Amino acid sequence: MPRLPAPPLPKVLQPKPPRPGDEENGNVLSPVEAGITVVDWLDERTSLSPGLRWLLWRKVPRGINWAYTLGSATLFAFLSQAVTGVFLAMYYRPDPAGGAYESMRYINDDVFLGKFVHGMHKWGASVMVILIFLHMGRVFLYGAYKYPRELTWIIGVTLLILTLMMGFTGYLLPFDQKAYWASVVGVNINSGGPFIGPFLSDFLRAGPEFGATTLSRFYAIHMLLIPGAIIALIGLHLYLVTKLGITAPPWIKVDNGSEPDLVQRTEA
């Protein structure tokens, strides 16, 4: 039924209200009806309903278990990191000469719930890394990286590496002793790498030495470059997961020959 609803907002301005006085509340929509009208109006312009239906009412194969929630749990941990990270960015100053450490102290000591959010960001990183490894383990044990999901696996491994890079660049930002020396060593290790190692180290340090710009560099990588890449790749990963379907557990088999199963299937 191609019912094209009137635009929702300026009811008063409509030129011809249909049948005025004919029914007492002909013009008044109940809240539910108004909601449906708004959705219809949006859907007429965006045609999002088929996409949403495809997304939400697609089937997942039988037999899936709790291990299948590890991927979405990782995504959720990433969202938590994004929210807490934006909160911290509202207060953080990446200045080694006396801004970085002091602003983290300020967050910990003076900002309302600051230490709690800082702690969530810090421990959220560990939780996210653990969840990624568990998710990878599930995919490996179930053989879910095999045809046709090779590309999903490759994007997933890239996401793992990017997450570890987030951990590495984020570790320096509080600029306490632990952070500083671990990063000096980490960047030195990097510089010993083959081919691009030295260039990567100079890029990270913003020069041949840890200096005034190093912290800005780590900060910009941590909050702009890598998150951007992660969000784009998560989008692609999710698209592929939805497109190709979630793998069935490998021990669930179709009984090809058995008649009762076929009958059951047509009934379902």
Added chain:
Amino acid sequence: MPRLPAPPLPKVLQPKPPRPGDEENGNVLSPVEAGITVVDWLDERTSLSPGLRWLLWRKVPRGINWAYTLGSATLFAFLSQAVTGVFLAMYYRPDPAGGAYESMRYINDDVFLGKFVHGMHKWGASVMVILIFLHMGRVFLYGAYKYPRELTWIIGVTLLILTLMMGFTGYLLPFDQKAYWASVVGVNINSGGPFIGPFLSDFLRAGPEFGATTLSRFYAIHMLLIPGAIIALIGLHLYLVTKLGITAPPWIKVDNGSEPDLVQRTEA
């Protein structure tokens, strides 16, 4: 033709190379063929080809002119701002006590091409605002905001406001006299606004006064919050533009009654 290509990379590892020795170069792909194989392999997994075809080979109505490039020009100016902005973020320290102004001086005076990129970011903002206004003018004059493109217009107005907010928050960051006083006045003006005015001002200043955290706050809004919102809304705007089609110029009319035109149309 459901030709399923072999995975591209480890040719040597394939268990059964088809007909070895039968043809001399049966295993060797020309570069063009290898490219086609990779595209096929990706397409088998992602099914992106139909989407790309829909995107690229969709028709645009006849009569469109150069004024129709203003939208994509705005998008391009935004991309330029994103790239130059990431470059500047690699060096910038949002610390009012002696990092912000000095790091901008460092970019201007010492970084290779620093002043050029800084200038591109600064003037790119003006160019982007001008392009947005021109694009809006085109949409207004052509009546392109009317049915069925009301939602596209609303998202566009939101993007205009967000771009102006980018201009406002970015203006403080170099932390010279001009920037500082314009922002003090701007935030004060804000605080006189109705309802959320005072809260918005306190949020922007990170307190009742311009202080050590104010610059971090402006910086985080300028590089995280608003760009994130802009990118999401640009995605939606482009989806709607593609979905609903580009408007025809209003003076181009279909000659409903004329037979020759209909004939011509079936020929085309």
Added chain:
Amino acid sequence: MNQAEKETYLREYSILKNEGKPFFPYAVAKDSIMAAIVIFVIMFLSLMFGAELGPKADPTTTTYVPRPDWYFFFLFEVLRVMKNVPVFTPMATIGVPTICMILLFLLPFYDRSPERRIERRPVALSAAIFTIAAMAYLTYSGANTGSPNSVDMKPPANLTAAQKQTFTAGALVVGQSGCLACHVIGSNGNNGPGPPLTKIGSKLPPAAIASTLVNPTAPMPSFKSLAQQTPQKFQNLVGFLSLLQ
């Protein structure tokens, strides 16, 4: 637009679209040329005008005239003009821009005629011309106005050195707090809705000024948080006002 008009539009549009050319490569080529022009213009502007930094920000001066980027000039000018009309002052600042924005947002909902040719839409055309003219005029005159925030007064000659310091520091707080939006001090600020403060020090003792600042009458904002969080600033403010005689 009623149902029939909508369907007519969709039918005609689909015919026009079918008669058109594919997006790639025709529209893409134009867009690419335009993108190249945009990047060249940006590079040219950068090379021509550079990105000069002014002197470093110094919160202790009020002599510096705030200058926003040019695309906010019109907004500043609207606010300045509105503030000079006392009746509008309470809603002056964000009120007018907010209303303009809402009008812009709702444009497709109140302009619902199916006509798209601008020469047959006289109201839309005049609104467009008026808006462009108004924004151009406001931008031009906004480019030539002074700071709405600076208190341009010299301390009277008969003050002690400490009093002069308080005077200067307090004038800064007045400027930053936006008092001039509602009060006249000497030749600065707007006459109303608040009373003129040019000689407030001879009318009220310092304690009364302080208590008025903390517990003001309705439209004026309270300075209680300033008094609690930065008492030094608050004292300078009170000191400055009581020196206005």
Added chain:
Amino acid sequence: MNQAEKETYLREYSILKNEGKPFFPYAVAKDSIMAAIVIFVIMFLSLMFGAELGPKADPTTTTYVPRPDWYFFFLFEVLRVMKNVPVFTPMATIGVPTICMILLFLLPFYDRSPERRIERRPVALSAAIFTIAAMAYLTYSGANTGSPNSVDMKPPANLTAAQKQTFTAGALVVGQSGCLACHVIGSNGNNGPGPPLTKIGSKLPPAAIASTLVNPTAPMPSFKSLAQQTPQKFQNLVGFLSLLQ
């Protein structure tokens, strides 16, 4: 997997998928419960362990043992072990992790059997068990090792105050430059592939040390850029090495 196996898989999968339940609400419910658990665990960890800051970073100390986050322990340990075998040293640092990453990336391309049940994939199972065991062991032992970067030496007692200062500053440069990856100094560093430096000051005059640093023999990196960009650091480095007697 050949063509027939691929088609069998796709057919069986589509049957299993058709027999399944819709994503919403069944899978969404599970995912939501898991998301709630995740956020509660993160909040619990934050409340239990907080986010303590250590002392502020001080680039002038080398006594501080660098500690990465726990999920890098295994990586640090790999590097430490590799460095102790001189043959592997040139490729020790990024080489091994790079190879592991490439193996991980290419997993779907070299493991191409259609079998997905882990109990029928002995190679995959043993690789998984080996990887988990190795990472657990390396993480554990990485958690208990010292810094690969600090030079833990006291200046000899017979030095002047200025010499002691040079000694301390130079030891810092040695630590930061990663010299200990290839050289032994006292009880620090790896014996090889470079010669021990414990008594280098009694073998070479300072000028020879400096020229060796600028123009080293093949595997050693040149310190020319250090000498040009921060000559003070370079001099401290030379001074420290010539004081090793």
